[in-house]
Amino acid sequence: MRLFGQEKTYIFPVFVMGLFSVTILAGFIGTLLPSFNYLPVIGHTNLSLSVWFDFFSYPGIQTSILVTIFSGMTASFCVVTLAFLFISVSYENALWKFFEKILSPVLSIPHAAFAVGFGFLIAPSGWMVRLVSPVLTGFHTPPDWILLNDPLGISLTIALVIKEFPFLIMVAMGALGQLDIKKTLLVGRALGYKKEQIWLKVLIPRLYPHLRLSIFAIIAYSLSVVDMAILLGPNTPSSLSVLVLKWFNDPDVNFKLLASAGSLCLFFIVLVSIFIVYLIERIAHFFLGPWITNGKRSSFLALFKPFIAFMGICIILFTIISSVILVIWSLAWQWRFPDFLPTTWSLNFWAKGMVSSFDPVMTTVVTGVASAFIGLFLTIGCLEHEGNYRKNQTNQNQNSQDLIGLNQIRKKRTNNFIKNIHYFLYLPLLVPQITFMAGIQLLLVIMKMDGYWITLMGSHLLFVLPYMFIALSATYLSFDERVTDQAMLLRRSYARVMLSVKWPMLLKPILFSFAIGFSVSVAQYIPTMLVGAGRFSTITTEVVNIASGSDRRIMAVYALIQQCLPLIMFAAAIIIPKILYYNRKGMQV
Amino acid sequence: MRQFFLIFLSLLFLGFLSQAHAVDWEEIEKKAKGQTVYFNAWGGSQPINEYIQWAGRLVQKKYGVRVIHVKATDIGDVVSRILVEKAAKKLQNGSVDLMWINGENFKAMKENTLLFGPFSQNLPHFQKVDNQKKTLKYDFTVPVDNLESPWGMAQLVFSYDTSQVLKHPETMSDLLAFAKKHPGKFTYPAIPSFHGTTFIKQALSELIHDPKILSQKVSAPDFEKHTQPLWDFLDALHPLLWRKGKVFPTSGSQMLSLLNDNEIFISLSFNPNSVSNAIENGELPNTIRTYIHKGGTIGNAHFVAIPFNSSAKPGAMVFANFLLSPLAQARKANPKIWGDPSVLDIKKLSGPDKKLFDDVPKGIATLSADELGPGLPEPHVSWVQALEKEWLKKYNK
Numbered sequence: 001m002r003l004f005g006q007e008k009t010y011i012f013p014v015f016v017m018g019l020f021s022v023t024i025l026a027g028f029i030g031t032l033l034p035s036f037n038y039l040p041v042i043g044h045t046n047l048s049l050s051v052w053f054d055f056f057s058y059p060g061i062q063t064s065i066l067v068t069i070f071s072g073m074t075a076s077f078c079v080v081t082l083a084f085l086f087i088s089v090s091y092e093n094a095l096w097k098f099f100e101k102i103l104s105p106v107l108s109i110p111h112a113a114f115a116v117g118f119g120f121l122i123a124p125s126g127w128m129v130r131l132v133s134p135v136l137t138g139f140h141t142p143p144d145w146i147l148l149n150d151p152l153g154i155s156l157t158i159a160l161v162i163k164e165f166p167f168l169i170m171v172a173m174g175a176l177g178q179l180d181i182k183k184t185l186l187v188g189r190a191l192g193y194k195k196e197q198i199w200l201k202v203l204i205p206r207l208y209p210h211l212r213l214s215i216f217a218i219i220a221y222s223l224s225v226v227d228m229a230i231l232l233g234p235n236t237p238s239s240l241s242v243l244v245l246k247w248f249n250d251p252d253v254n255f256k257l258l259a260s261a262g263s264l265c266l267f268f269i270v271l272v273s274i275f276i277v278y279l280i281e282r283i284a285h286f287f288l289g290p291w292i293t294n295g296k297r298s299s300f301l302a303l304f305k306p307f308i309a310f311m312g313i314c315i316i317l318f319t320i321i322s323s324v325i326l327v328i329w330s331l332a333w334q335w336r337f338p339d340f341l342p343t344t345w346s347l348n349f350w351a352k353g354m355v356s357s358f359d360p361v362m363t364t365v366v367t368g369v370a371s372a373f374i375g376l377f378l379t380i381g382c383l384e385h386e387g388n389y390r391k392n393q394t395n396q397n398q399n400s401q402d403l404i405g406l407n408q409i410r411k412k413r414t415n416n417f418i419k420n421i422h423y424f425l426y427l428p429l430l431v432p433q434i435t436f437m438a439g440i441q442l443l444l445v446i447m448k449m450d451g452y453w454i455t456l457m458g459s460h461l462l463f464v465l466p467y468m469f470i471a472l473s474a475t476y477l478s479f480d481e482r483v484t485d486q487a488m489l490l491r492r493s494y495a496r497v498m499l500s501v502k503w504p505m506l507l508k509p510i511l512f513s514f515a516i517g518f519s520v521s522v523a524q525y526i527p528t529m530l531v532g533a534g535r536f537s538t539i540t541t542e543v544v545n546i547a548s549g550s551d552r553r554i555m556a557v558y559a560l561i562q563q564c565l566p567l568i569m570f571a572a573a574i575i576i577p578k579i580l581y582y583n584r585k586g587m588q589v
Numbered sequence: 590m591r592q593f594f595l596i597f598l599s600l601l602f603l604g605f606l607s608q609a610h611a612v613d614w615e616e617i618e619k620k621a622k623g624q625t626v627y628f629n630a631w632g633g634s635q636p637i638n639e640y641i642q643w644a645g646r647l648v649q650k651k652y653g654v655r656v657i658h659v660k661a662t663d664i665g666d667v668v669s670r671i672l673v674e675k676a677a678k679k680l681q682n683g684s685v686d687l688m689w690i691n692g693e694n695f696k697a698m699k700e701n702t703l704l705f706g707p708f709s710q711n712l713p714h715f716q717k718v719d720n721q722k723k724t725l726k727y728d729f730t731v732p733v734d735n736l737e738s739p740w741g742m743a744q745l746v747f748s749y750d751t752s753q754v755l756k757h758p759e760t761m762s763d764l765l766a767f768a769k770k771h772p773g774k775f776t777y778p779a780i781p782s783f784h785g786t787t788f789i790k791q792a793l794s795e796l797i798h799d800p801k802i803l804s805q806k807v808s809a810p811d812f813e814k815h816t817q818p819l820w821d822f823l824d825a826l827h828p829l830l831w832r833k834g835k836v837f838p839t840s841g842s843q844m845l846s847l848l849n850d851n852e853i854f855i856s857l858s859f860n861p862n863s864v865s866n867a868i869e870n871g872e873l874p875n876t877i878r879t880y881i882h883k884g885g886t887i888g889n890a891h892f893v894a895i896p897f898n899s900s901a902k903p904g905a906m907v908f909a910n911f912l913l914s915p916l917a918q919a920r921k922a923n924p925k926i927w928g929d930p931s932v933l934d935i936k937k938l939s940g941p942d943k944k945l946f947d948d949v950p951k952g953i954a955t956l957s958a959d960e961l962g963p964g965l966p967e968p969h970v971s972w973v974q975a976l977e978k979e980w981l982k983k984y985n986k
Contacts, residue, residue, distance in 0.1 A: 041676030042701065059978075060985035125850035141753070141851045144773035149836045235839055236779055237985045249665035250781075251693040253672055253701060333871040337851040344871065352635065356642075441670075445677035451684050533670065533684035534629060534659035542632075545660040549633025550842035551872055 009388055012381030013421040016465065020424045023440060023462065024431060030439020034260035042253045055261040060237035063151075068240040069269060071153035071233070072223035075160035076273075080215055082161070083168040086312050087207070088199035089305045091181070095312065099169060104512070104573075106166045106319050108519045108566035112543060113559035115231040116552075117322025118159050120329070123148050125337045127325060133338040142337050149235055156233040160225065162315050164218050168211065174474035175210035179203060196301040201292045208281075213422060214470060217429040219277065220270045224432035227525065227544070240266050244434055263435040270432060323563065329556035346553075353557035357542060364522055364538040364565060367453070371460040372517035375468045379513065382421060382469070383476045384498075391481065425469050428462045433526045441530040451533030459527040464517040472513035479506060507580070511573035519566030539565065614713055617903045622653040624904030628893075629667045630689035632660025633842060636866060640920070640927045648911050654904045659685070664694050671703050671896050683898030687905040691891040692729040692783070695737060696970060698894065705895040705902060707735030712906060714913035719934035723966065724890045730804075730970045737892035738909040741921065742930040743859045744888035744964050745787050745881070746956065752876040753854045759883045761795045761822060767855065768829035774854040776831035776838060776847070780980040784841035788857060789976055791887050793819045794965050803968035812975050819976075820983065827984065834984070849873055861961060862928025865952025869925050878954045881961065888964025890932065919945035924952030 033039070037048045055061065090096045120126045125142035133139040148155050181203060188198035224241045233239050238246070240262060247259035329335070330349060332342035440459070444450040479502065487501045488494070503510065525540050539562045546555050628645075632638055638658065645656035661667050667688055674683050690698065698704050709715050718725060718739055725739045726732065749757045754771075758764040768775050778785035794800055796818040802811065827834030831853055838844050841858060845867060848856040858864065858879075867873040893912060895905045911917055915938055918931040935946055951957070 039676075041672060059981040063986060123850075125847075125852050141774075144832060146832050146836055151835055230839070234836070236835070236837055249663045249669060251665050251668055251697040253668075253697055256669070256672075334874060336849055336874060346871070349635075352639075356638070442673050442677060445673050445679055448679070529666065534627060534661070534667070535684065537660060541660065545632035545662055546635070547633070548631070548662040548840065548842065549635070550845035550867075551635055551870075552846060553872075554635045 009381060009385035012378055012385055016378055016382060017421055017424045020427055020462065024427050024436050026443050027436025027439035028431070030442045031260045031263055031435055034257050035264050037257060039257060042256070044257065051257045051261045055258055055265065058258065061243075064237045064240045064243050065265070065269070067151075067153045067234055067237075068223055068266070069273070071157045071160070071239065072219065072225075072269075073273060075157045075164065075222045076215070076219045078157075078161045079164045079168055079218055082165055082308070082311060083172060084200075084204050085301070085304070085308045086165075086169065087172055087176075088196050088204065088301060089308050090312065091176070091199070095309055099166075099312070099316075100173065102316060103166055103170050103173075104515070104570040105567055106316060107170060107516075108570055109319060109323060109563055110523045110540065110543075110559070111163055111225070112227040112231070112525075112540075112547065113326065113563055114163055114319060114322050115159060115228040116547065116555065116559060117325040118162070118318065119148055119155075119231055120325050120552075121318070121321055122155065127321075127340075130338050130340045139338060148232060151234045151236075153234050153239060156225075156229055156239070159228055159232050160222050162318050163228070164222065165312075165315050166319075168214060168218065171211055171214045171470055172207060174471065175207060178210065178474055178478050179206055191297075193297045194299045194302060196305075197297060197299040200299065200301065205288075205292070210474070212281075213426050215277070216274050217426060217466075219273050220430045220432065223270050223273060224266055224434065226434070231547075240269070241432065241434065248434070248438060260438075263432060263438070266432050267435045270430065274430070323560075326556040326560050326563075329552050330560055332553055349553045349557045353554060353561065357539060357558060357561050360537045360539045360542045361561065361565070363536050364540070367457050367460060367536075367538065368518040368521035368565070368569075371457050371464045371521045372468070372514050374457075375461055375464040375517040376510065376514050378465060379468045379472055380476070380503075380510075382425075383473055386421075386473075387477055387479075387481070390477070422469075425466045429466050437526050437530050444531060445533075450531060451535040453536065456528065456532045456536055459531040460521040460524050463524060463527070464520045467520045468513045468517040471516045472509055475509040476506060508573070508577045511576060512570075515566065515569040515573045518569045522562065522565050613711065617711075617906055618652060620903035621901070621907040624901040625655040625657060626686045626901050626904040626908050627657050627659050627684065628687045628689075628905075628908065629659045629661055629664070629685045631662070631664060632658065633662065636870065636927050643920070644908070644912060644917055647917075648908050652907050652911070654901075654907050656908055664688060664690055668694050668697055668703070671698070671898070672701060674898060675701070675703060680898050682900040683896055685896045686899040686901045687893055687895055687908060689740065689891065690737060690894045691889065693970075693973075695728050695733075695892065695894065696731045698896075699731060699734075699736060703897055704736045705897050705899060706737075708895060708902075708906060709733075709735045709738035709909070712738060712910040712913060714910050714915075717915070717933045717937045718913065719932060719937075721934070722890070722932075724888055724964070725932060727967075728892065729889060729967050729973070733892070737894035738913065739932040740891050740893050740912055740929075742888065742890050742932055744861055744930075744961055745791055745857060745859060745886040746861045746864075746879045746961075747855055747857050747881065748848065748864045748877050748879045748954070749855045750848065750851075750874075750876055751878055752874075753851075757855070757878075757880045759880075761792050761882070764855075765822065765826055765829075768826055771854060772829045773831050773833070774852075775829075776834075776844070776853055777857065778840055778844060779837035780984075781977045782840050784844070784857060784859060785837070786973060786977060787859065787887055789819070789823075789980060790968055790973065791882070791965075792822060793968065793972075793976065794887065795882065795884060796822055803972060804966065806969055807971045807975050812972075812979075816976070816979070820979075823980075823984075845872065848877065860929055862922075862924045862930070862952045862955050864954040865924035866928040868953055875953070879956055881956065885962045885965045887967060889967055915942040915945050919949055922946070923949050924955060925950065928952055928955070 035051055037044050037046060037051050121128060124145045124147055129137070129139065129142060184202055185195065185198055188202060189195070193201070226241050226245055229239045229242045233242060237243065244259050244262040244266060247255040247262060328342065331345050331347065333344035333346035333348070335342035441450065444455055449455050483505070484497055484502050487497045491497060522538070523540060525544055528536060528538055528541055539558065543555070543558045543562050546558050549555070628641065630641060638660070641658045645658065648654045648656055667685055671683060671685055715738065722742070724742070728737065747757070754767070758767045764775065777788040780786055780789065793816060794803065797803065797815050798818070799815070802815060831847070838847060844853070844856040845858070847853045849872065861879065864873060864877050864879050868875055868877065893909050895902055899905055913932070915933060918933050921927050921929045922931045931946070935943065938946065
């Protein structure tokens, strides 16, 4: 059954794929050429490998690369393992319910703000040591321990785990809705398997494909993270991403070439890491088969249950305490070691911060709302197309015997192509930002399109769209189509059915994905800086600027304002359906 | 005879030019009216941001020029952007109209001909600038050539916590002795950060046997021979540093937080008033004081410059001129506001202008001009690059 407008939905994936592949390719070329010594503006026109030689002979570069790989891969591995174990032991229990409630505010905390708070929590002069000093430790001055910025990047790794774990759980929560968990558990229990064993042997392997791309995104992010690495990572030498950013900003313009090579090297590390994960998948597939079918019913996991739950709680706790620290700093006047709380307090910085952040907040809100709106429009368009495509697929399979013809095959091929949209959408999350944003900046300046609000918003859209897609796709695609079919039988208008039946029913997930898109836009720093040509200051650029100074009190004020914006959006996503559907209990879920 | 004639002619021409100045400036002010100036400047300090806001408000009121402070974490970003604009042949309507700059960034801009000018000689308030100061003519030994207009002076000062340290060091070897007595209580920012590099330069100027050689271009054998005392000093110092020299702060700003957290007892800064300012706004306790080493410390200056493709050059000049005015300079020098030393020659001022400066309170932790002394000259810029490279090779592992 196809109605007017329904077959046109292919426009969405085609548009999105075009937009994404062209911009990223252009940005990529803008980085590739300088890395081979081609940057005419500073007089380099002879293609050669000299830049790469310089790059690999830069002092400490091997350590930089190794630290990057170590912290990025360890963090990703821990996040994935911990997430799977956590899901296995606590699905649908009280802790899980708590997570469902707390996850969005936790996710909305920007990485940099979290890193500032977390750094102050664990530093030798930080809150944890202050809690027990000087009474228990006798420390009147902080101990000289390497807890932050450690050369191996362990503090950075821990912070990454804390920040990425909730993200993976959120994606998993969406994807779990698509699996028949209750039935599987029922059958498994009937066969005598322990609950944890059913999860590990049956459900996690089925969940994994849904999470694969998000896991790749986590790997790419952990390897190329900049803001957290500056605050928490090692610095002699720093991790590769930080080094690349430093080179890009070096007054000696010849470092631009080195920066390009560095960012390509980073991209290469991401690619190889993802490929290794792919290999691990294959190997696991081969070796875990016998384990899955060995028939053992009991699980060692039950023993670790309290420990895993504890880890989950710790992660949330650390995030919340990091925010609490920011609140205290924002109200402090003087706060020295070993005082557990400030000795003098002041509202001065809130008064100053509220006034001077007004304009940046407005820019942030307008840009965030606009890009989330467009993102939502495109996401729903793409998902609608995918839904229709899946439906056609099943229809075709039913009567494919007599219909197979050349046309059909061709159609199938384009459809398959369009189906790969997921991979295109994830491109901006898989390629390190710094690798292609600098190239895009050059391109925009050439086209005289830099410094316009519309291009700024577009650059945000590149990162907003994938996250909105991740957030919405599972729920949207598992929508019970019988409802819409019924509605269409009653009223043959695709648009009307969407507007008055399907979307209202999906209001809550739609609003949530909107809030996620908004919070992603709020957090963008590199695109705002490079594409905005300094014409637009958002709350995030303000935070990063003030963080380059020393005053933690005003920094805390800005970071909290930054944190509040997504929080308000998430609160709206929860409250609006409650108000609209106050008299329809079924719609509030 | 002919030569005399030529000189006469050029003198006549010069006289003409200075005549033309006065007229020109009115013209510039007229053109500036209604323009918007995007002033790109580091935005990491609330007091400085507020000062720039104040200056912008006044220029708007007096000259009808709108100033927007584009905050940067690192002015290198801005140099990059102007370079990209040049690469893309954007020769007008660039995104930057005026920028806060000095040192390596200025050198990069000058070498790549990204600067507009010479212009600073045309600014009326430039007449009152202290032209005795060598640091205003040579920005990190690179000739300024009127391509940037002076804004403030800087000099390396150390700060220490009087509640922890009774007697502050007076030389680099004193500092080493301090570190032996209080291991882990001193550090300096990692190279190539501005403050870190300055500390290394200061150490070299104190330790080198023949300081005169620093004003010349460096040669490889010279470098090896003359910097050996520096590396010996650092090799001895590093195991005694904060975190045993395995971790360094990334910026001068971070040093201030470390001092407040009691992590270190001795810190350094480039603004002789910054400690007074930080005490004033509660960022540091009242027990911190500043000092300098016996032979003096390295001093330099910071400037504002106009990029070649600025879309509002007259507006930028009007703002640069305002920043040089006694009113703006005196306010800037006030430790309660910012505490950045003035570039004006107080002797050239009289009447209400002089009073502005007389009224500037002395900061609680600020050294007097006599105590600060004339400041050591910067080493030739080639030394800096060689030093940074060698430091990275030795300690960035």
